[in-house]
């Protein structure tokens with residue numbers, strides 16, 4: 001088991017999710033539940049994962065005005081997940097409000113405060129794509145600036161490509177958490193992921209958590225695929 005691997009549970013329904021978690025067994029301890037599965041199961045998947053004593057990253061990427069995101073963050077905290085996220089580009093006021101409301105809610109409910117992280121620049125963007133939507137500057141600088149804003153807002157870390165980890169850690173400090181999708185072993189296809197690294201390189205460069213979905217979930221043998229990735233991560 002690698003405590004740094006988070007498997008993206010991007011499957012169609014609760015049964016598929018249950019089968020996959022059963023097949024992966026003790027090899028995987030941390031799962032990411034995204035929009036697809038959360039909307040389809042109405043949250044039942046969270047109860048299932050908790051029953052299985054698995055850790056949960058709720059990846060709903062809140063992006064709205066400060067008041068709306070703060071209210072959503074309050075409810076996400078009460079769900080008892082271990083980690084959830086917002087978009088850093090929601091801005092300083094939103095990030096600060098989220099940080100405050102999560103601490104207050106966890107304290108009032110006497111539950112552990114979840115890690116709250118912010119998405120910098122989606123790993124499906126390359127330089128051309130980011131320019132097209134109107135951002136100026138290199139993705140590395142944009143992601144690092146958003147990470148700095150996230151830290152100043154009081155959150156725990158960011159979602160970024162492993163390619164940006166080194167610079168983000170330099171600016172925000174080693175303790176600032178980097179959660180990295182855009183991870184592709186050499187034997188898998190990149191698909192829509194543009195800023196990718198292998199599991200070994202991502203760990204070597206200092207990523208705290210690797211998020212891996214399709215190389216495992218779409219494999220004919222998900223257990224074998226997960227073990228290959230875990231072994232690669234542990235070579236360091």
Ligand SMILES: O=c1ccn([C@@H]2O[C@H](COP(=O)(O)O)[C@@H](O)[C@H]2O)c(=O)[nH]1
Pocket residue numbers: 008010034119121122123124159160181182183193211212213214215
């Ligand atoms: O910038 C981001 C933010 C989130 N994701 C999510 O991670 C997984 C990656 O899955 P793969 O199948 O390994 O590509 C997926 O759930 C995304 O929604 C991301 O890829 N990039």
